[in-house]
Each structure stands twice: as C-alpha cells, then as structure tokens.
Amino acid sequence: MIRKLPSGKWQVDLRTDGRGSKRIRKSFNSKAEAKRFEAFVMGKRSEQQAWNPSKADNRTLKQLIKLWFNAKGVHLKDGERRKRCLEAIADYMGNPAARTVTPTLFLAYRAHKLQEGASKKTLNNHLGYLNAVYNQLHRLNEIDFDNPIRNVEMIRLDERELSWLTIEQIRHLLKTIEEFSQNPHVHLLTRICLATGARWGEAENLQLRHVQEGKLTFVNTKSGKSRSVPVSKELFEETRTHLRKHGAFSFSLSAFRRALAKSGIELPSGQSAHVLRHSFASHFVMNGGDVVSLQRILGHSSITMTMRYAHLAPDHLSKAIAYNPLCCD
Template sequence: MKWENALKDYQLYLKIERGLSKNSIDNYSLDVKKLIGYLEEHAINKSPISIKTDTIQQFIYETAKIVNTRSQSRLISGLRSFFSYLVFEDYITTNPLDLIESPKIGRKLPDTLSINEIDDLINAIDLSQQYNNINIGQRNKAILETLYGCGLRVSELTNLKISDLFFEEGFIKVTGKGDKQRFVPIVSDTQKYINIYRNEVRTHINIKPEFKDTLFLNHRGKQLTRAMIFTIIKQLAEKIGLKKNISPHTFRHSFATHLLENNADLRSIQLMLGHESITTTEIYVHLDKSHLAKIVEKYHPRK
C-alpha cells in the first residue's frame, strides 16, 4: 500500500464516516504528510503497513527538537488516528502508536474579556466609518454583537445566512463543525444591530449572485474572510489599548464564561456552543471556580 493511496482513503473516511470539516481533515492530513516527508528525507522505504514503532518514535523525537510540547502532542494524536483507521480497515493488526505516550501538557485555559472590556471594544467602533461608500462601522458593530451575543465560532459567523435568521422565534440556525446544525438563541439587542446593518448598509452593497443569502459581506459584495474578522478585532484592541492577546474566539469564550457566572447550567452552554462532549464545555468551570463555591453555598444541605 502506498502512502498516497492510504492518505486519500483516510481523508474520505474522515469526511464520510466521521463528518469532519475541511479544516479538520486538512489538519489530520498534515500530521501524516509530515511523517511522509520525514521518511522521504531520510530515504526510509517503509509503507504505511510496514512501518514500525521505532521509526515513528525517531520521527517524533526529531520533530520534538523544533516544536513545542503541545504541537508534539497534537502530532502524536493525529498519527494515532491515522493508524487506528488502518487497523479498523484490517490493513494492519496493531497501531504502532500504541506504545508511544503523548507528552503531558497543562490544560490551556482560554483568554476571556470582562463585560466592560466587551463594551469598550464595541463602543470603540466608529459607526460613521465608510469604505467605498459602504458603512462598515455599522457592519462591524453587528459582527461583534453577533459573535458575543451568540457565542459563535468565526467560521460560523462568516457562513451565517439570512435564511438562518429566525428572529420571530428568537433563534438563529448555526452550521458548526462537521456541518452539524444547531439553533442558538439571539437576544433582541443583537437582532436590532443585525437589522440596522441589513436595512441601512447591506442594501447599498453590490452583492455577487453567489452571496445573495450570505449575511455579512465585504464592500465588494463577497463573504467576509476569517482573516478580516481577526483584523477588525485586533485594530479595535489596539485602539482602546487592550493588552490581552484576543481573537474572534475570545468573544465565544467570554460568552460562555459570562453565562456560567450568571448561573447558566453547563448542559445549556454545551448546546449553545455546539460542543459534542460536555468535557469540552467543562473548561469554563476551571475559569470561574467561584461559580462552584456559589453552587455549594446555595444548594448543599450543610451550608
């Protein structure tokens, strides 16, 4: 079996069987490609079904010299997944990664913004800002209000459709990782700013036919890129002198943290964020240990 064929089959498996997004598939594929590149560079003639643990161990050892612990752990996890697929398809009987341990890494807690910092960032938007006669200030306000108000991933925001808005019911339909859909509540304030953008800004954009249903657009009438959302937020952070290293995902983390601080339950937060596992959502408990103390104080019979 050739590496190229094995990788193509694996990518198809990730897409069809596991329903992963293109970004996730690309990341998993990159781990395998790094191993392939190492084998080629060192003239090691091993196929996917003949490679042994010691060869992979040496590759990981060499890689560890140039990447941090977290990247090393991610690489091992990606390779373990690939070889687990080969076991699943009966190409090999054992996974050569079974005896390779991932390095221990501390759990990285996400950065968050306070409510005041969120307000400062949004208030820093120049609502009169024009670009090619398009009011991008009003658009940017609607973007940040939606990111924070609904706890969206940046890709979920850029892919949001007008047909996904169900304002009368108080929800939006969000397409998340693996094309999984969920309904997320949207408060009246966020609805208001989206409507201002739609009625006063979007109507003046010369929209390309393929983006007629896309909510947030650039001045050329095309879907906004992820990079553009990052740029908007970075510029606002610089404008108010915010020292934290923030990104669109920071608004999502802040959304979840503020809900938890106001006594929302983890299961509800999990559903709104679209986390497949409650374990992912539990990271927010680590962010706000005071919340746990309040729960015990309020509900424990020995309080």
C-alpha cells in the same frame, strides 16, 4: 474432511474456522499423507498461524495515506490539510513500508518538530492523524497488521488559560471598534459573538435564512451540527436589517484583531479569535447559568469542555470565601 478422488488420490478439504472462513484443498498420493497434512493445518490453526500466509504487505506509508484519504479523509472538512500533514510526516520518515514504522521513528519526528517550534497540541494532533490511518484501514480490512504506533502516548498538556473580557473591557472594545474601524460588519459580529458564544467564523457564515423566530442558527460548525441560539429582539432585528442590506458578512476577523490591538486590551497569545466566545461563557456561568445549558449553547460535544468554566459559578466563588482556612480567624 479427507476423501478419495476418482483419480485414486486423497484430498483434504477443510475450513479452519468453519463456514465462511478460508477453504483449503490439497491432494496427496496416500491417505496417510493427507492425514498428516490435516493434522498440520489444524495444529497451526491452534497456534494462530496461517497455513498459507499472505505475502508481506510492503505498501508504503504514503500509499496507505492515500487509501485512508479516499475512504475517510475526503469526507472531512479538513481532510486535504490532514493529508498534506500526513504526507509530510511520511517524507520525514523516508516514506517506509507502513508496517515497518516504529514508535522510535515517530518519536524522532516529534522531537524534530518540537525543536522547530511546533506546539505540543499540534504534535498530539499529528499522532492522532497517523493513528487514524492505521486504525481506519484495519477496521476496513485493508491491512492485516496492528497499528505499529498504538502505544505512543500523547504529550501531556497544561490546561490552557482561558481569557475573558470584563464588562468595562467589552464596553471599551465596542467603543474602539465604533470609533476606529472602517469595516461595516465587525461591530455587529462582535456583539453577535458576545450574545451567543458563537465562534467568529460561525457568525460570519450567517445568512438571512438563518435569522428566524428570534434566533440565530449557526451552520457548518466545528462539530458539524447546527445549533440555534435566541437573542434579544433588538439584536435580532439589527441582524436581519444588516443582512438584507449587505447580503452577507464579509471576512472581518482581521478588522476585529486590529481594533482589539488598538483598544490596548492584552490577551494571551493566540486567544484573540476566541476571547468573545470565552467571554460569553464566563459571564453566563458567573451570572448563574448552568453548565448543561451552556454546553448546548456552545455546541460542545463533551461536557468536559464546558466544565472549564464551572469554576466561575457564583456558589463556587462564595465557597472559596466561606471555606478557606482563614475564614474563622
């Protein structure tokens, strides 16, 4: 809108995107100048160019990481660890202005870390952390520029081998723990994990109040959701008695790893902590359990994770025998 002021000047008063958008007001000596200005502003708007663009955002990457941490990271279980990781990435890049980060800069960091021996999965996590900083702050209108590394692709990962213990190996492991381990908790914790599919840390966190009505309830889980799993009467009562006596489980993973090494059972690198969980899931499916129930028991947020065990189902195995190309010879 153009109107004449009491002073004799002509004022342009408009909002480029209607009510609630940025208001622009400017005065001119003549009506013709005011009309030209109005046409200029609306023309720039149609080209999606701001009439009065803000100054370039020169905040550093570390400054944005701090903003992200205060808004989101502080609420995450691993927020402090992610923050340290992000700051290390920023340091490697020379802590540039966040808007000037390029895919090439991140790819150079990733190549360097690969040469140092970092795993591909870890570096995919790093990319995810940095994406989260830009995306979260953009949603909060803390930054007005797009995520500059949004087109960087994750490294393709080979499906990880999932190791599980046979019945004979389970018996041998439990016997080894019983004979050689001095830790009062590790034998029971091992059986709890085998009976419920719990992660070792979830089992260690059990308190007496979590052992109720024939079920063990796992809290502070990886997904953030509590879940309850029924167990046999014998295991239920033994767990209650153990916690009444000791008050709580102590950190016992090192004792389990020592017993596993003593047993002579060989596993792929990095799987000792999860082999009991994988063993529960594998035997559950091989004994006829359905994948949907397994998802709920394990607490997987996505069925995709649980489907890793589907190939162990009895019908899947029998079809391999019935339908292979040699079956009719």
